Amino acid sequence: MVKHKSIRKEIWxxxxxxxxxxxxxxxxxxxxxxxxxxxxxAIQQGLPWLDIQFLTSFASRRPEQAGILVALFGSVWVVxxxxxxxxxxxxxxxxxxxxxxxxxxxxxxIQLNIANLAGVPSIVYGILGLGLFVEALALGRSxxxxxxxxxxxxxxxxxxxxxEAIRSVPAADREGAYALGAxxxxxxxxxxxxxxxxxxLTGTILALSRxxxxxxxxIAIAALVYVPFTPTGPLDRxxxxxxxxxxxxxxxxxxxxxxxxxxxxxxxxxxxxxxxIAIYIRNRYQMRGR
Amino acid sequence: xxxxxxTLAILGVLLFEAIGFFAEVSxxxxxxxxxxxxxxxxxxxxxxxxxxxxxxVTAIALIVAVPxxxxxxxxxxxxxxxKLRKTVKPVLEVLAGIPTVVYGYFALTFVTPMLQVxxxxxxxxxxxxxxxxxxxxxxxMVASLSEDAMMAVPQSFREGAYALGAxxxxxxxxxxxxxxxxxxxxxxxxxxxxxxGETMIVSIAAGSTPKLxxxxxxxIQTMTGYITQISLGEAPFGSLxxxxxxxxxxxxxLMTLAINIIGQWVKKHxxxxx
Numbered sequence: 001m002v003k004h005k006s007i008r009k010e011i012w013x014x015x016x017x018x019x020x021x022x023x024x025x026x027x028x029x030x031x032x033x034x035x036x037x038x039x040x041x042a043i044q045q046g047l048p049w050l051d052i053q054f055l056t057s058f059a060s061r062r063p064e065q066a067g068i069l070v071a072l073f074g075s076v077w078v079v080x081x082x083x084x085x086x087x088x089x090x091x092x093x094x095x096x097x098x099x100x101x102x103x104x105x106x107x108x109x110i111q112l113n114i115a116n117l118a119g120v121p122s123i124v125y126g127i128l129g130l131g132l133f134v135e136a137l138a139l140g141r142s143x144x145x146x147x148x149x150x151x152x153x154x155x156x157x158x159x160x161x162x163x164e165a166i167r168s169v170p171a172a173d174r175e176g177a178y179a180l181g182a183x184x185x186x187x188x189x190x191x192x193x194x195x196x197x198x199x200x201l202t203g204t205i206l207a208l209s210r211x212x213x214x215x216x217x218x219i220a221i222a223a224l225v226y227v228p229f230t231p232t233g234p235l236d237r238x239x240x241x242x243x244x245x246x247x248x249x250x251x252x253x254x255x256x257x258x259x260x261x262x263x264x265x266x267x268x269x270x271x272x273x274x275x276x277i278a279i280y281i282r283n284r285y286q287m288r289g290r
Numbered sequence: 291x292x293x294x295x296x297t298l299a300i301l302g303v304l305l306f307e308a309i310g311f312f313a314e315v316s317x318x319x320x321x322x323x324x325x326x327x328x329x330x331x332x333x334x335x336x337x338x339x340x341x342x343x344x345x346x347v348t349a350i351a352l353i354v355a356v357p358x359x360x361x362x363x364x365x366x367x368x369x370x371x372x373k374l375r376k377t378v379k380p381v382l383e384v385l386a387g388i389p390t391v392v393y394g395y396f397a398l399t400f401v402t403p404m405l406q407v408x409x410x411x412x413x414x415x416x417x418x419x420x421x422x423x424x425x426x427x428x429x430x431m432v433a434s435l436s437e438d439a440m441m442a443v444p445q446s447f448r449e450g451a452y453a454l455g456a457x458x459x460x461x462x463x464x465x466x467x468x469x470x471x472x473x474x475x476x477x478x479x480x481x482x483x484x485x486x487g488e489t490m491i492v493s494i495a496a497g498s499t500p501k502l503x504x505x506x507x508x509x510i511q512t513m514t515g516y517i518t519q520i521s522l523g524e525a526p527f528g529s530l531x532x533x534x535x536x537x538x539x540x541x542x543x544l545m546t547l548a549i550n551i552i553g554q555w556v557k558k559h560x561x562x563x564x
Contacts, residue, residue: 013457020459021369027361028370028378031433034426035385038396045399112554119480119550120543121487123514124304126521127539131303206387213389216489216514220521220535242391242490249395249494257399264392275384 042268046261068263071244074143074222075270078240079212081147082154087204089151090158091193094200097159098166099188118156125153126220134221143238146221153217154207161203165196198285202278209274213267215242241267304540337541339500343417343510344542347492348485350421350506351428355481358425359432360474366433367440368462379434386430394494397423402495409507415497418506424491428481435480439473440466472560479553483546489514513542 101107129149139145169192177187218240241263248260366375402419406412443466451461467474497509500516511519517535 013460017457017459020463021365024361024365024369024462027358028365028433030358031362031382031426031429032378035430037400038388038392038426041396041400042392115554116547116550119483119546119553121483121489121514121546123487123489123517124539124543124546127517127535128303130521131306131536136303210387213387213391215389215391216518219518242389245391245395246490246494249391249398257395260395261399264395267389268392271387271389275387 042261042264044261045258046263046265049258049262050265068241068244068266071239071241071263072266074238075212075240077143077238078146078150078218079208081143082150082211083204083208085147086151086155086158086207087200090155090204091162091200093155093159094162094166095188095193098163099184099192114156114159118160121216122153122214123216123220125149126217128152129217130220141222141237143236146218146238146240149217149221150211150214153214154211157207157210158200158204161207162196162200165199165203166192168199169195198281202282202285205274205278205281209271209278212240212270212274213242215240215246218243219246241270304536304543306536337513337538340511340513340516340538341541341545342503343492343496343500344486344512344514346417346503346506346510347421347424347496347512348482350418351424351485352478352482354422354425355428355432356478359429359477359481360436362429362433363436363440363474364462364467366437368458368466379437382430382434386434388427390427390488390490391494393423393427394490397491397495412507413497413509415495415509416507417496417510420492420494420496421506423495424485424488427488427491428484431484432477432481435477436470436474439470439477442473443469472557475560476553476557479549479556483549483553486549487514487542487546489518493518513538517542 097107097110101110126149129145129152133139133145133148134141137145139148173191173195174187177191182190222237222239222243245260245263245267248256248263251257366378370378397419398414401423402414402416405416405419405422406414412418447465447469448461451465456464492512493515496515497511499509500511501508503510516538520531520535
């Protein structure tokens with residue numbers, strides 16, 4: 001009788017184990033299937049619209065003539081300028097925090113601050129940029145204002161990854177240079193920076209690929225306008241791919257949904273390219289490290 | 291330096307514009323009013339419907355993301371063979387980087403029509419579709435971070451439990467999950483903060499009618515959705531409309547800040563290093 005009971009308990013235990021496994025397996029399958037559905041939906045809807053004409057035309061009220069050229073240029077301009085602004089600032093801040101900053105309360109306050117900034121919603125950066133750059137500094141709804149806003153958005157990320165890259169430089173290399181009589185600045189510039197650079201670049205490219213997909217802060221800065229020209233300078237008005245996609249999604253005619261999907265495909269292609277570059281840099285660096 | 295400047299600038303700009311707003315509308319009305327109609331002739335500035343909309347969508351997203359994300363994490367960390375784990379993990383990380391406007395498109399053109407088959411009376415813009423897709427959006431983050439936390443649990447814990455005769459699921463749920471709890475909870479908190487601040491999905495799929503409702507099939511508006519709606523129309527600088535986005539932005543900023551601080555506190559106080 002006792003034995004019988006314990007066998008039933010064993011069977012029940014096994015069933016319970018199977019249930020847990022099935023539930024967990026269901027979780028991962030739901031995740032992957034829904035994300036696959038997302039990509040498949042975009043490809044299915046967008047592919048028929050994706051052609052040379054789409055890539056080389058301006059936005060238009062007639063779907064068959066509409067294209068993404070202006071938004072593509074806008075995105076390239078904004079993200080290029082963002083890289084130009086945020087990379088030196090981020091690397092500088094990281095170098096200061098790792099190599100120079102004294103370990104005191106102010107430094108730890110700054111660190112906490114950076115961590116908090118990384119969690120601020122991007123739309124808040126958008127209205128910050130709207131109040132600060134567009135209105136107070138009178139830059140207007142320009143590419144420069146957009147790039148400055150995106151720089152603030154991705155700086156915390158760049159600082160965090162750059163600091164990790166600096167920390168991974170072996171202490172022995174530093175000490176060797178000091179032993180040869182190098183100054184603090186020489187060590188930072190000639191020893192730490194070159195070794196940490198690939199890590200910093202990888203992190204920055206990944207941060208920029210986040211910036212290129214950001215729609216919310218860009219809507220606050222650029223608003224929704226019809227821009228009939230490709231930008232020629234940093235003070236021009238602009239639009240970016242995510243805004244264009246958003247605009248098309250919100251059009252009632254179903255043709256525009258196809259355009260939105262085609263825009264999404266272009267955006268994802270750009271993202272994939274940026275990610276591949278980042279991974280390429282990382283792999284090359286890792287090979288050299290060995 | 292830059293970071294401190296940014297924080298101060300955010301606070302400064304938000305406060306400056308919000309003070310201008312509160313000069314015209316009382317703070318009390320703002321935080322207790324139940325009607326948000328700044329664009330109508332009969333103006334009311336009660337932020338509660340927007341906050342409620344945000345919480346409703348966030349709650350739906352969490353109902354989706356927490357069990358599925360946690361299940362995925364347990365599977366990847368405890369059941370999946372090493373090879374599978376190594377393929378799925380980077381895929382999840384790449385998927386976490388998909389722009390949110392893409393998810394918004396997916397909500398409106400794919401999920402909403404599917405939901406309309408189930409709920410024929412449902413209107414096109416609704417909280418449910420936005421919340422579900424937002425949940426899908428944050429699953430990769432929850433799964434990836436929780437899995438990191440579970441992988442950090444030392445192998446000796448598992449082996450100890452097996453030596454005492456525990457089954458696989460007893461080890462997973464009884465040993466690994468409790469040991470990794472601080473990391474798992476902080477992944478949930480990060481997810482909440484992401485969901486509260488998420489903008490594009492809700493402004494595309496959730497509609498633009500601020501209301502206090504429990505029914506997820508209705509159209510609602512979130513704080514972020516409102517800011518987007520006003521920004522799209524280029525509200526003239528200095529107008530009351532323009533100032534409302536800063537007062538709503540300030541509310542949003544303070545909410546996410548509070549969530550993040552709780553998250554850091556949890557991480558700090560319950561962190562166990564093995």
